[in-house]
Amino acid sequence: MERLKRDGLTITWLNGGVTHMDGGAMFGVVPKPLWSKKYPHNEKNQIELRTDPMLIEKDGYRILVEAGMGNGRLTEKQKRNYGVLEESSIEKELSELGLTPGDIDMVLMTHLHFDHATGLVKEENGQYLSLFNNADIYTSTIEWKEMQQPNIRSKNTYWEQNWKPIQNQVKTFTDELEILPGIRFIHTGGHSEGHAILIIEHQGETFIHLADIMPTHAHANVLWVLAYDDYPMTSIKEKEKWMEYAKERDAYFLFYHDYKYRVLKWDEQGEIKEALERERYDY
Template sequence: METLLIGQTLITWLNGGVTYLDGGAMFGVVPRTLWSKKYPVNELNQIELRTDPLLIQKNGENILLETGIGSGKLNEKQLRNYGVKEESAVEQSLRELGLTPEDIHIVLMTHMHFDHACGLTKWKDNQLISVFPNAKIVTSLIEWEEMQQPNIRSRNTYWKENWEAIKEQVSTFERSITITDGIEMHHTGGHSDGHSVVILQDGGETVVHMADLMPTHAHKNPLWVLAYDDYPMTSIKNKQKWLKYGESQDAWFTFYHDAYYRGIKWNDQGDIVKKIERKRN
């Protein structure tokens, strides 16, 4: 498992599963001739996208950022349509670190689309239960309200199977929230109306986790937004804002979906100056 240490904060990427989605949908109006130079694509026009949670350990707390695609939650049609080649092994990843799901204190959900939230619950004795029963689950108020009452578009990604069993654990915020010293969430909207980013700071270093505003390193261009985005102009505005902030802090940018990089530092010319590559089998 790849790691990043800033100050006393340790980040470890867990195995949350992998999907293969249509590259055109992931890059919106950007022509394939452009985006395919930056991110590999297969003969079916699909790109590999991880769904790997970030375990953040600081001051004795275990904080999970996103939860993976889940295990045993998707039927055969969904597995096929979403190109799921590997389901989550988050619990196994935690065991390898000497932890259990009960040891997770907080779960941060940048948003609650199924590919981020399926790992919140699991089947046991024919009912869905919380995977992280002792954790406070934090997301924006807008996201939580739409999760429970999706519209005609969002009901395809906000599923009751992912929220009903954990509703008593959820804590919401409106604009910004300090999770603990050096860890903040900020509502952005864009990809979803309730989407948020996560900022980590420790030892004079900064990490910016832009979630699905910048799902892979190939999405760095502010104009390269997803066809899945509900409010693309809001995505563009907030990508510009948080890219500028991160660059001013010489920050690491980390990824949940990138199959090739866990984190990257860019210079002001857009060149990669530091990187954490994902180990590939």
């Protein structure tokens, strides 16, 4: 487990599983000769996308950001289609930290696509149950509404079995919500209509999780957005806005999906000047 530590703030990355998705879809209209220089791919043209939640410990609270792929939640066909070669080991890693899922106080969901939300639920004896049963689960009002009433496009990623078991724990917000002093959840739209980002301000430092409007370090170009985005122009606009915000504050970027980096900071020339890498990666 990789960990970023500051006085009064700890962020630990937990193993939530891994997917391998089509590289062309993940980089939209960007030609392969360009994106393949920035991010590796396999012989199927798939790129490795981690689904590793962040455990934030601050002010006596334990906050999980995203929920991973879960364990035992996917059929063999789904595993094959989504390139899931490893499922979640969050419960095991929480145990190594002396914690259980019941010790999580809040879960922050930037959006509720299956690769973020499947880990919210476990299956026991044919029943779907909330894994983090004592936590308040936060997401945007728009995202929660679409999760329950998906359209013809989004029904493939908003699964009923991922929302029904947690519905009594969900708390929503409209534009912005301060979770704790210094931790803000902000609605952006773009990737989905209800997509949100997370900003942490702590003792003069800024940490930003842009979630799926910048899922990997290779998406730093504001024009490089996903074919999966429901509103790509919104993704571009919001990414440009928040990357400028990050530049002004010399901020760190946090990642859920990146195969290599957990956190990094770019210099004025766009070169990586600080980074925390995953201890294990396949490429």
